[in-house]
Amino acid sequence: MRIVLVGLPGAGKGTQAAYLAKNLFLPHISTGDLFRENIRQGTELGRQAQSYMRAGQLVPDEITIGMARLRMRQPDAVDGFLLDGFPRNVFQAESLDQLLKDNGDSLDVVLDLVLPQEEAVTRIAGRRVCRDDSSHLFHVTYNAPHEPGLCDVCGGELYQRQDDTEETVRKRLEVFDRDTSPITAYYRLRNLVVGISALGSVAEVTERSMVALRERGIRAGRGDTHDCDP
Incomplete structure (x- = not known):
């Protein structure tokens, strides 16, 4: 079973990927993990990627594709x-x-x-992180701290990361519209795309995804002959 997960920034791809991969007994392969692992291991591709990242430049498609090729093997x-x-773009999709x-x-x-774009902005721009422990996460709308600006867990100051400002989020959405959204059209021509509403709880979105997979006759991995459970 080979699945690609797409969606706007803020749609919860990383969270859903982790849940779905566990339910389907599949390895979760993310671009971020590929970069981190190759850099950690000091591979040639990792060194090349790091040089671009340190210069504040985008990692060329060829490097990302090379990492994905090795991981899938x-x-x-x-x-x-x-x-x-x-x-992340049509060239990468064709290469895949x-x-x-x-x-x-x-x-x-x-x-x-x-996910509606304005909801994506609300989700990302509302994130707040504890300065004392970045694992303590809050949201001004969906998971507000008891005392504004202070972490419920340790009392540390909550702040908004630069990547989470509304201006940055809207720029990310523009890049997505230009480079990444055409992937959906590319795959839709081959009847591969299944749209899943990303609104609601994590569990609700996961269940919708599992139901959609079952409806397409996709079953759990590891040789399992039973349909995957929601």
Whole structure:
């Protein structure tokens, strides 16, 4: 089973990818993890990627594709995977198709987490992080602290990360519209896209995704002959 997860920033792709991968017994492959692991191991691709990142430049597609190619060849991914953050543009999508074709494989489904843009802005711009412990996360609307500006756990100051400001979020959405949203149209031509509402709780979105997969006849991994449970 080979799945690609797409959606606006703020749609919850990382969270959903983790839950779905666990339910489907699939490795979760994310672009961020690929970069971090290659940099940590000091691979040639990792060194190349780090040089671009340190210069504040985008990592070229060829490097990202090379990392994805190596990761998909690892034993745990031979029979399937869930991709999160890759492909990021149509060129990467075409390259992924060729990688799979070379191995006699193909994608099974593209799950599109659908979220209104203004909701994406609200979700991201409302995030607040504790300065004393970045694992303490809050939201001004959905998970507000008892005392404004202070962490409920340790009393540390809550702040808004630069990447979470409304201005930055809207720029990210513009980049998504330009570079990433065409992927959905690319895959829709092959009847691979299933739209899933990203509104509601994490559990609700996960259940919608699992139901949609069952409806397309996609079953759990590891040779399981039973439909996946929601």
